[in-house]
Amino acid sequence: MSGLCDRCNERSSHIVNIAHLPELSAVAHLAYRQVCSPCYDDLLAEAGDAAEEQVDDRRAEPRYKVSMKARVEGNAANFEAFSDEMLVEEISPAGLRLHTARELEPGAVLKIVVPAHEFEATVLVDVVWAEAGLRSVGVKLTEPSETWKLLCEQYEPDE
Numbered sequence: 001m002s003g004l005c006d007r008c009n010e011r012s013s014h015i016v017n018i019a020h021l022p023e024l025s026a027v028a029h030l031a032y033r034q035v036c037s038p039c040y041d042d043l044l045a046e047a048g049d050a051a052e053e054q055v056d057d058r059r060a061e062p063r064y065k066v067s068m069k070a071r072v073e074g075n076a077a078n079f080e081a082f083s084d085e086m087l088v089e090e091i092s093p094a095g096l097r098l099h100t101a102r103e104l105e106p107g108a109v110l111k112i113v114v115p116a117h118e119f120e121a122t123v124l125v126d127v128v129w130a131e132a133g134l135r136s137v138g139v140k141l142t143e144p145s146e147t148w149k150l151l152c153e154q155y156e157p158d159e
Contacts, residue, residue, distance in 0.1 A: 005036040007043070012036035018043065025106050026050035063092045064155035068117070070098065074110035077103040088114070093152050095123065095140040104128055104137055112139070119147050 003015040007030075018024050018040065019033045026047040035043065066088055073083040082102060090097040096112075104110075108125040123139040130136075141148060 003034055005034065005039055006032040007035045007039040010036060016040045023047060028107055061092050061094060062152075062156070063090050063097075064152060064157075065089065066091050066155055068114060071113040071115070072098070072100070072110055073113075074104075074108055077105045077108075089136075091148075091152055091155060093149060095126065095138065097136055097138050099134045099136055101134060104135065109142075110139065114151075117147070117151050119145070119151060121145055121148065 002011070002013045004010070005012055005015065014037050015034045016037065017033065018035055024043055024047050027043050027050060030043075032039075032043065068088045070086055070088050071083065072086045073081075075081055084100065084102065086098045086100050088096050088098045104125050106125050106128060110123050110125065111120070112123050113120045122142045124142055125137055126140045127138040128135055
């Protein structure tokens with residue numbers, strides 16, 4: 001297939017559709033869909049670097065085990081709108097981890113409401129992994145929240 005590369009804007013006789021390649025999920029935010037082979041190689045290297053940084057970043061802050069119900073609204077991977085109650089199992093100053101049967105994609109924007117703590121925020125799906133038939137979803141807050149910071153402090157273990 002020939003065409004124009006979204007990244008370098010050069011015509012190429014070999015264009016790769018990278019829109020849904022899992023190995024490039026770390027650079028999906030760049031929104032490239034059709035790229036030439038050299039750009040694919042560059043993006044693959046960049047995705048590897050970003051994945052290493054992401055693992056380091058995610059584990060850099062403290063995490064607290066919790067068990068709280070939250071209402072989560074958004075669109076599943078098949079673009080079906082949903083509004084489900086989910087269980088939040090872990091929180092950190094930048095986000096949380098919850099379980100769902102829904103198929104969610106990294107980069108999806110969700111709304112989360114934790115009624116018990118009068119908290120509501122827009123979150124971004126960061127990582128999804130499967131555990132015993134359910135999906136664990138790590139999400140990040142899209143903007144800092146004083147309410148969330150106070151909630152994390154409540155669950156901080158006494159030393």
